[in-house]
Amino acid sequence: MPILKHVHIKAFKSILDQRIELGQLNVFIGTNGSGKSNILEAIGMLSAAATGEIDYSRLADRGVRLSSPEVFRSAFSRIERKHAFFIEGGFDDFLYHAHITSVGESIGRFQWGYHAEKIVRGSDYRERIAGRSNSFVGIQNIANFDKTSLQRHKSILNTAESLGVFKANEMAAISALREYAIFAPSTPILRGIANDESRKSPLGLYGGGMSKALSEIMALKDNRLNKYIIRFFKLLDWFSSVGVAKPEPSLQSSHVHTGPTVVSFTDKFMPKNFKQLYAYDVSEGALYVLFVLLLLANPNAPNIFALDNVDNALNPSLVTALVEDVAKYLSENPDKQVFMTSHNPTTLDAIDLFNSSHRLFVVKRGVSGATEFERISPPRGMSREQWQEKYGYMKLSEIWLSGTIDGLNPPPKGF
Numbered sequence: 001m002p003i004l005k006h007v008h009i010k011a012f013k014s015i016l017d018q019r020i021e022l023g024q025l026n027v028f029i030g031t032n033g034s035g036k037s038n039i040l041e042a043i044g045m046l047s048a049a050a051t052g053e054i055d056y057s058r059l060a061d062r063g064v065r066l067s068s069p070e071v072f073r074s075a076f077s078r079i080e081r082k083h084a085f086f087i088e089g090g091f092d093d094f095l096y097h098a099h100i101t102s103v104g105e106s107i108g109r110f111q112w113g114y115h116a117e118k119i120v121r122g123s124d125y126r127e128r129i130a131g132r133s134n135s136f137v138g139i140q141n142i143a144n145f146d147k148t149s150l151q152r153h154k155s156i157l158n159t160a161e162s163l164g165v166f167k168a169n170e171m172a173a174i175s176a177l178r179e180y181a182i183f184a185p186s187t188p189i190l191r192g193i194a195n196d197e198s199r200k201s202p203l204g205l206y207g208g209g210m211s212k213a214l215s216e217i218m219a220l221k222d223n224r225l226n227k228y229i230i231r232f233f234k235l236l237d238w239f240s241s242v243g244v245a246k247p248e249p250s251l252q253s254s255h256v257h258t259g260p261t262v263v264s265f266t267d268k269f270m271p272k273n274f275k276q277l278y279a280y281d282v283s284e285g286a287l288y289v290l291f292v293l294l295l296l297a298n299p300n301a302p303n304i305f306a307l308d309n310v311d312n313a314l315n316p317s318l319v320t321a322l323v324e325d326v327a328k329y330l331s332e333n334p335d336k337q338v339f340m341t342s343h344n345p346t347t348l349d350a351i352d353l354f355n356s357s358h359r360l361f362v363v364k365r366g367v368s369g370a371t372e373f374e375r376i377s378p379p380r381g382m383s384r385e386q387w388q389e390k391y392g393y394m395k396l397s398e399i400w401l402s403g404t405i406d407g408l409n410p411p412p413k414g415f
Helices: 036-050 056-061 148-153 158-162 170-177 210-220 223-235 284-297 316-332 343-352 384-390 395-400
Strands: 006-012 015-021 025-030 084-090 092-104 111-121 127-132 135-140 180-184 237-244 262-267 276-278 304-307 337-342 358-363 369-376
Touching: 006 036, 015 036, 015 304, 025 036, 025 316, 025 343, 036 056, 036 084, 036 092, 036 170, 036 180, 036 304, 036 337, 036 369, 092 170, 127 148, 127 158, 148 158, 148 180, 158 395, 170 304, 210 223, 210 237, 210 262, 210 284, 223 237, 223 284, 223 316, 262 284, 284 316, 316 337, 316 343, 343 395
Parallel strands: 025 337, 025 358, 180 304, 304 337
Antiparallel strands: 006 015, 006 084, 084 092, 092 111, 111 127, 127 135, 237 262, 262 276, 358 369
């Protein structure tokens, strides 16, 4: 299963023009408002475009914030504003890009439209499969292409798919892109006391399907999957068991309203006759850790997905341990790809800068206010031992806080 090798984004929200070379594990760290989440949402927009129709329902299914159409187009003083934004995703030998604009705003019936699309293949992306613009519509080896089929399928990608022009690996790339989602667990939803309106399998984008997903994993009796649940007890060793239960009246307040089943925990320090807790009684950090581990364990999770604010509700050491688990999961699953945003420097301590599949990006605003992504990697030719000696065997989080590497400078005092 292919993974994204690069994305190129133009005129989307705070991203004016950035091409980013990607790995399996991609971590974006920066201050609030620097634009970290915007790259996740740009990929979400491209994912929606790959389905053949862009609308708010599809964007919501991928975890993209449902802003006004005007917010999606970059706006900077002294820089001409584009009427369309451009998002491109490249795999090993397959590339799809979409130029997306809005139509119908003047009559109050807004919808997204394709200003242009391009689909190419090959290691150098030179063999055109299909494309369309204001002046051209065409599909490879389809001499008498019926343009009315484009009206039915709405995108040139869907039209080409209907005509069977894609190879198996290209369809795998398209499927992976279409399934992409941004997961951002919400504490009330994880606790089971608020609804998750998303429909994304297997957990819901915000944690509403956690009890169902846990039941499914436990029913599989698969040691490869259960190891992620076992890992939960190593990260949070005051729990002795976790499961799914129907709430007992004696343990649930009449003021709390949940679904028919809830995630239950057994605290090993409580007495035997009273040691069960439900999701709304335990720490939000425990719920977040369980959510991420269930996402890793579930075979129905997307192959390409994002975790927005991975340090949410976690103490520094737990952040590092959880991201280490994600990194190990990726090393065991080369067909998976994860994007993470973080504010917490301890996230960096789980990243191996000498592993080409790990990518660390510092996100900041440039002089014009546009978001810039700077990849942090060791100088060419420098060994791991030389790096460690140069920086006194400090952890990456310590280097961040010390400001000794360009691009790893913390925000100025008083920021």
